[in-house]
Amino acid sequence: MAQVELQNVRKSYGNLTVIPDLDLTIPSGEFVCLVGPSGSGKSTLLRMIAGLEDITGGTIRVDGEDITNTDPSDRDMAMVFQTYALYPHMTVEQNMSFALRMRGEDRALIDRRVGEAVSMLGLEGLEKRKPGQLSGGQRQRVAMGRCIVRNPKLFLFDEPLSNLDAKLRAQTRLEIRRLHGKLGATSIFVTHDQVEAMTMADRIALLDHGKIQQVGSPKDLYLNPANRFVAGFLGTPEMSIFRGTVSVSDGKVAFDGPQAMTLPASPERIALLSERIGAGQTVDLGIRPEHFQIVPAGGDIGSTIVVDVIEWLGHEIFVFGELGGTGIAVRAAEGDAGGERLPQQGETIAILPARDAWHLFDADDGRNLLN
Ligand code: ADP
Numbered sequence: 001m002a003q004v005e006l007q008n009v010r011k012s013y014g015n016l017t018v019i020p021d022l023d024l025t026i027p028s029g030e031f032v033c034l035v036g037p038s039g040s041g042k043s044t045l046l047r048m049i050a051g052l053e054d055i056t057g058g059t060i061r062v063d064g065e066d067i068t069n070t071d072p073s074d075r076d077m078a079m080v081f082q083t084y085a086l087y088p089h090m091t092v093e094q095n096m097s098f099a100l101r102m103r104g105e106d107r108a109l110i111d112r113r114v115g116e117a118v119s120m121l122g123l124e125g126l127e128k129r130k131p132g133q134l135s136g137g138q139r140q141r142v143a144m145g146r147c148i149v150r151n152p153k154l155f156l157f158d159e160p161l162s163n164l165d166a167k168l169r170a171q172t173r174l175e176i177r178r179l180h181g182k183l184g185a186t187s188i189f190v191t192h193d194q195v196e197a198m199t200m201a202d203r204i205a206l207l208d209h210g211k212i213q214q215v216g217s218p219k220d221l222y223l224n225p226a227n228r229f230v231a232g233f234l235g236t237p238e239m240s241i242f243r244g245t246v247s248v249s250d251g252k253v254a255f256d257g258p259q260a261m262t263l264p265a266s267p268e269r270i271a272l273l274s275e276r277i278g279a280g281q282t283v284d285l286g287i288r289p290e291h292f293q294i295v296p297a298g299g300d301i302g303s304t305i306v307v308d309v310i311e312w313l314g315h316e317i318f319v320f321g322e323l324g325g326t327g328i329a330v331r332a333a334e335g336d337a338g339g340e341r342l343p344q345q346g347e348t349i350a351i352l353p354a355r356d357a358w359h360l361f362d363a364d365d366g367r368n369l370l371n
Helices: 042-050 092-102 107-120 136-148 166-183 194-200 218-223 228-233 267-276
Strands: 004-013 016-026 031-035 057-062 077-080 154-158 186-191 203-208 211-216 240-249 252-256 261-263 283-287 292-295 303-306 309-312 317-323 326-332 348-353 359-362
Touching: 004 042, 016 042, 016 057, 016 211, 031 042, 031 194, 042 077, 042 154, 042 186, 077 136, 092 107, 092 136, 107 136, 136 166, 166 194, 186 194, 194 203, 194 218, 203 218, 203 228, 211 218, 211 228, 228 283, 228 359, 240 267, 240 326, 252 267, 261 348, 292 326, 303 317, 326 348
Parallel strands: 031 186, 031 203, 077 154, 154 186
Antiparallel strands: 004 016, 004 057, 203 211, 240 252, 240 283, 252 261, 283 359, 292 348, 303 348, 309 317, 317 326
16 A cells, blocks of 8 residues: 655646646545546556656655656556556466566465455456456456556556446446455546546546646535536536526525526525625536426426437436527436326426525636635
């Protein structure tokens, strides 16, 4: 286990700066996901930690020791890649023991470590097979086993699940989390997939253009996004965003935009809003699908939308439509259209945001004005 500290870390390729100045501390034993869109600098950052990429500026410390210029082979880290990079002519056992054999470790120790990893990863019975005789998921487990036997200070994962089909991806993500529970090793996991980050991370560091937008628990980022980018990146279907202005009168918050909307609010939230937001200031209103309530149409509350698509997922149902020309997603439930009924395609429904469950972002820089 190891604590990792990145301080003022920078990376440029010639004139192109891809990571301007980044600080991040990862406590010992934590599972951190670096997530962000393609090109946001996740892999570059991970490769700098591994020592596979030169660092333009700044310092990387592991357990207080400066390893910025340490050779990758002396960093005591293990990396799992998207491509498994197994030796095709070696068996599972030989692939897994390779690094230890190269180090000249004792045979008994190698057998014990490989045996432990094989049973931890459920690879019993496959020890004598070669990679070509394994499924993609099994190969990925061998790749992880190869890391586990080395007992490294730090596990680095570079999009290791991208080559697996959806079902196997979900299963492997669970296995990696279980493994982390057993080993407790500090782990840094790069992914562009927000679901992977949400489900696996103790903490998420969300990157955009080489800058950390927010670091925190999945719940914290989801419920209290620092800005519009974080809010939009996490959650499917995406949060709906409307540009307009807000005003308070008679203890009520009114949004005026493509379509007027009432925003139910507690007195505390109204006080915060009055303090933070000027009259007539343009804001972006953000509401997640599950934070809309469907209310009886034709009443005096709620905004109306026409349902144009319904996604029925079994455990969740989403209806989609438009509000003043902006796309909107609403989580629905049986009974929302009266009786046992679900809203139907083409039906007009009325929606109302849940109390305090809406966000206001600065229209220019996107920061969350009520956080
Ligand atoms: P991510 O892993 O988030 O997809 P990367 O770390 O791979 O992003 O890349 C970050 C940025 O650095 C991208 O804009 C990419 O084009 C650029 N980049 C990566 N490697 C090089 C390179 N060798 N030379 C120039 N630019 C690069």
